[in-house]
Amino acid sequence: MLTQNILIKSLIFILIVGLSLGTIMKVSAETLTSPTYKIIDPTISSGGGVSTSPSYSLLSSVNPTADKRLTSSSYAIKSGFPNGIYANVPLVLCAEGNTDTGSSDCVNFPNASGAQGECGTPGCTDRIKIEIDHQNNPIDTLYLVGILDNVTSIQYYLQSDHTINTTYDIADYMTICSIEGKDVRTGSGCEINTDPEWDADLQSTNVFGLASNRSYTIRVKALHGDFTESEWSPSKTANTEELTLSFDLDIAGSGGFAAETAAPYAIDLGVLTPEVITTSTNRIWFDINTNSIGGMSLHMKDMHNGLYTPSFTIPSVSEDLAVDAGNNGGFGAKSTSATQASLGPIQQDSTYNTVNADEVGLLSTTPELLFFTNNTGPNKGQVASGRASIVLKALARIVTPSGVYTDTITFYLTPNV
Amino acid sequence: MRISHFITGILLTILSLVCMRLPINAQNASLKSQIQISPPIAYLKVGESYNLKITNNTTEPFSFTLSPNLFNVNTTDRTINPLTGTDLDAARYITIDTANKNTSFVLLAGETIELPITYIEETPSQILAGVLITSTGMPGDTISVGFSAASIIINPEWSVTEVTNISQELFISPRIGVTIPNNTQLGGVSLGRDVQVKAVIKNTTNRILIHPSGELKVYAGGTHIQTESLTQGFPSSIYTNEEFSFDQPFNDSRPFYQRIGMIDYTFAFTIDGKTITKNISILSLPYELLLILIALLVVIIITLRAIRRRRHVYN
Numbered sequence: 001m002l003t004q005n006i007l008i009k010s011l012i013f014i015l016i017v018g019l020s021l022g023t024i025m026k027v028s029a030e031t032l033t034s035p036t037y038k039i040i041d042p043t044i045s046s047g048g049g050v051s052t053s054p055s056y057s058l059l060s061s062v063n064p065t066a067d068k069r070l071t072s073s074s075y076a077i078k079s080g081f082p083n084g085i086y087a088n089v090p091l092v093l094c095a096e097g098n099t100d101t102g103s104s105d106c107v108n109f110p111n112a113s114g115a116q117g118e119c120g121t122p123g124c125t126d127r128i129k130i131e132i133d134h135q136n137n138p139i140d141t142l143y144l145v146g147i148l149d150n151v152t153s154i155q156y157y158l159q160s161d162h163t164i165n166t167t168y169d170i171a172d173y174m175t176i177c178s179i180e181g182k183d184v185r186t187g188s189g190c191e192i193n194t195d196p197e198w199d200a201d202l203q204s205t206n207v208f209g210l211a212s213n214r215s216y217t218i219r220v221k222a223l224h225g226d227f228t229e230s231e232w233s234p235s236k237t238a239n240t241e242e243l244t245l246s247f248d249l250d251i252a253g254s255g256g257f258a259a260e261t262a263a264p265y266a267i268d269l270g271v272l273t274p275e276v277i278t279t280s281t282n283r284i285w286f287d288i289n290t291n292s293i294g295g296m297s298l299h300m301k302d303m304h305n306g307l308y309t310p311s312f313t314i315p316s317v318s319e320d321l322a323v324d325a326g327n328n329g330g331f332g333a334k335s336t337s338a339t340q341a342s343l344g345p346i347q348q349d350s351t352y353n354t355v356n357a358d359e360v361g362l363l364s365t366t367p368e369l370l371f372f373t374n375n376t377g378p379n380k381g382q383v384a385s386g387r388a389s390i391v392l393k394a395l396a397r398i399v400t401p402s403g404v405y406t407d408t409i410t411f412y413l414t415p416n417v
Numbered sequence: 418m419r420i421s422h423f424i425t426g427i428l429l430t431i432l433s434l435v436c437m438r439l440p441i442n443a444q445n446a447s448l449k450s451q452i453q454i455s456p457p458i459a460y461l462k463v464g465e466s467y468n469l470k471i472t473n474n475t476t477e478p479f480s481f482t483l484s485p486n487l488f489n490v491n492t493t494d495r496t497i498n499p500l501t502g503t504d505l506d507a508a509r510y511i512t513i514d515t516a517n518k519n520t521s522f523v524l525l526a527g528e529t530i531e532l533p534i535t536y537i538e539e540t541p542s543q544i545l546a547g548v549l550i551t552s553t554g555m556p557g558d559t560i561s562v563g564f565s566a567a568s569i570i571i572n573p574e575w576s577v578t579e580v581t582n583i584s585q586e587l588f589i590s591p592r593i594g595v596t597i598p599n600n601t602q603l604g605g606v607s608l609g610r611d612v613q614v615k616a617v618i619k620n621t622t623n624r625i626l627i628h629p630s631g632e633l634k635v636y637a638g639g640t641h642i643q644t645e646s647l648t649q650g651f652p653s654s655i656y657t658n659e660e661f662s663f664d665q666p667f668n669d670s671r672p673f674y675q676r677i678g679m680i681d682y683t684f685a686f687t688i689d690g691k692t693i694t695k696n697i698s699i700l701s702l703p704y705e706l707l708l709i710l711i712a713l714l715v716v717i718i719i720t721l722r723a724i725r726r727r728r729h730v731y732n
Contacts, residue, residue: 122453161646201649208649242470245457247566265562284562292457293653297496349494367499374495375652412549414488414497414567415457417625417654 087141087222087230091133095218095238097210098123106131108182108203111342113384118204120343120382121289123241125212127205130238132176132220139188141224142173146232147207148217162202163209173223179206213242245296247413248287256285257339257387272396277321277358280392283336286411288346288371288386294416295344295373295381298388300333300409302363307331307394307405314400318351320359321395331394331407332360335370341385344373352390360393367412374416381416452479454550454566460573460627461536466514468531469568471550473524479552483520483532485511486549487540488569490625492656497545497569510538510546511570521553536570542623543657545569573627575689583626584619587684587695607699608707610669610676616647616684616695617662618655626655629688633665636681637701642671673705 094106096115104114106129111117115124132143145158156164158179160171177183177190181202190197210216216238222230251267252259267280290296306316316331324330335353338346349369351361362368371388375381453472461467473479485507487500513520514533524530540546547569590613614633620626630648634641650663669676680701685694 162649163646243456243458244453245455245566246451246453246474247564248451248475249562249564287451289451290457294458294495296457297498299498301499301501366501369491369494369496369498372494372496376495381653408563410551410563410565412499412565412567414499415569416496417458417490417545417569417571417627417656 085228087224087228088135088137089230089233090135090220090222091233092218092220092236093131093133095130095236097128097238097240110203113341116384117342120291121384122244125240125243125291126210127208128238129205137222139185141222144173144221146219150215162206210240212240214240243292246289250285251282253282269394274396274398277395283389283391285389291382292415293381297372297414298370299367299412300370301367303408305365307407309403309405312401316363318362320356322358329395329397329400332362333390333392334360336389336391338388340383343380344383346371346373346386346388454568457568459570461570462574463539466533466535469534470531472529476526479524482551482553483513484549486547488545488547490543510540511536571627573689577691579622580688580691581693582622584621585686585695586617587697588615589697589699607701608704612667614665614667619660620655620657623657626688631686634683638678673703676701676703
């Protein structure tokens with residue numbers, strides 16, 4: 001009985017020692033790697049494949065002679081086991097900061113008019129949109145985006161929060177869904193707008209924190225598991241623009257949404273028949289564009305608070321000329337349209353955006369708000385291809401003295417903050 | 418009656434013929450296409466300068482004058498309005514540093530001109546300095562229409578005192594416990610791995626907050642576990658007395674046994690490089706832990722009952 005116990009205890013001891021040695025032998029494999037490098041594809045006498053432990057990764061293959069690499073200055077053919085697991089080299093489908101409808105290659109902009117449709121004319125100041133052609137890599141493939149500042153030659157990388165930095169880590173390798181907010185492939189999690197990963201903002205622009213009026217070179221590489229990182233893709237160039245306000249006047253009829261007229265501009269109210277409200281045949285049209293996030297305001301003022309002669313002024317007040325409560329005639333403006341290709345919208349101030357056909361807003365020596373954009377709620381301050389118009393209306397009474405009336409109207413375009 | 422009607426009709430006709438012809442000639446200095454102003458907003462500290470770039474994208478020459486001007490901030494409709502009828506002299510705040518102090522220019526089609534502007538003195542609260550680019554076309558016959566575009570200056574420089582005066586709150590939900598947010602206090606108990614972080618910022622100063630930024634940092638037991646940048650969700654500006662709030666989901670993906678203990682959420686709000694922070698600490702008790710405790714309790718109860726039964730049988 002005693003002998004049996006000793007024998008059993010000895011066997012247990014031997015078993016423990018054996019297991020311990022086995023563990024030590026396994027740990028000794030760590031000598032092949034370090035925190036700063038990995039050994040890929042060493043020649044192993046037998047066996048092969050990927051071996052891992054919590055502290056190292058090792059990729060080995062059996063027949064390294066099959067790893068034939070044929071290269072020239074213009075191509076590289078890679079065969080053999082390691083190359084068979086590399087992710088396909090993706091492509092940059094588009095990288096755009098200032099494109100318009102005619103020059104855009106991106107397919108998933110929420111608005112029309114390319115990057116200008118997302119940031120306003122003439123384009124984005126601090127951000128761009130990129131889209132990646134996956135080149136048949138699986139949905140869960142991760143991509144790293146390289147962004148080279150062509151002025152400073154500083155190499156940046158897209159970060160997981162969509163800003164840029166000169167360093168990167170594994171968290172900055174992202175799926176197409178995470179980068180673009182949309183991946184139409186089944187199972188991507190962001191095919192349609194009800195999917196949890198769907199992100200409309202990232203479909204608009206997805207690289208932030210760039211310098212204005214700058215050119216960037218964009219490349220991308222793919223990763224689908226350890227040891228599979230592809231080479232960099234061919235590059236595309238994206239440009240950012242300066243913060244800008246731009247403005248134009250045109251004089252044309254009610255159908256003049258696309259009219260371009262040359263200076264000098266003139267609106268003729270014609271002969272004012274007493275007691276009859278006269279509306280200008282032509283409108284004053286405004287082209288308004290900005291890429292300023294705060295948007296813009298267009299104010300209007302005049303010199304005389306109305307139509308002026310040295311002896312009499314047809315007053316300008318906000319009123320319905322059909323009523324003319326003061327029974328003294330009137331002169332004013334009425335906004336007639338406000339459209340844009342995207343963003344904004346251009347809003348018409350209630351002083352001039354009136355209900356009744358002959359209800360006008362005043363022309364005053366104090367600038368009065370006429371049109372504006374802002375970024376409150378779903379609105380955007382920026383506006384692309386904005387177009388707005390007003391008409392002028394006047395009413396003379398029988399008692400109104402005849403004469404040539406004058407006035408000076410000034411429009412002020414200011415940025416909003 | 419008939420005679421009076423006849424006379425009235427004659428008088429009206431005569432008045433119409435004598436006529437008040439009111440031609441409105443909108444003279445606008447050759448704005449055939451578009452005049453581009455850049456930048457419309459310049460962020461300058463006192464003493465700094467910028468180049469105002471004006472590009473004539475029309476097919477004709479563009480004549481204009483450049484003049485200092487003041488603007489007031491309309492906090493209701495969030496617009497910047499040209500200030501009129503003020504005793505303040507705009508030239509006190511900015512200078513136009515052109516050769517020979519020239520302020521009249523003609524820009525040929527396709528040309529761009531850059532004009533240096535210097536911000537020399539801080540403007541009063543709610544007033545901004547800038548320049549007006551005003552077209553100077555041919556005068557109209559009777560009524561002329563002009564056009565001005567503005568480029569304004571905003572001082573982004575903030576003192577620490579101003580920054581710390583900005584009201585800031587931080588909330589975490591869902592959680593059980595105290596609901597009053599405050600600096601570094603126990604904010605409650607959280608059972609799950611998903612929480613909603615809400616922060617509210619109110620501009621209690623008399624200046625416009627420009628380009629505010631923020632981030633959320635999450636620490637567990639003093640160890641940093643995650644940082645979320647919030648800047649992209651921020652507005653470009655927050656006016657005086659305006660309030661901005663955001664909701665940021667946070668998912669603690671660590672195993673439940675690592676989620677036991679205090680989790681500290683720190684919201685850092687930054688303006689002009691100066692940061693103020695708000696902290697809230699939540700005691701995390703994962704529901705998995707509660708399930709295990711319940712299971713253990715059940716096992717203990719069953720075991721005790723079994724022991725009692727055995728003792729009862731032996732007795």
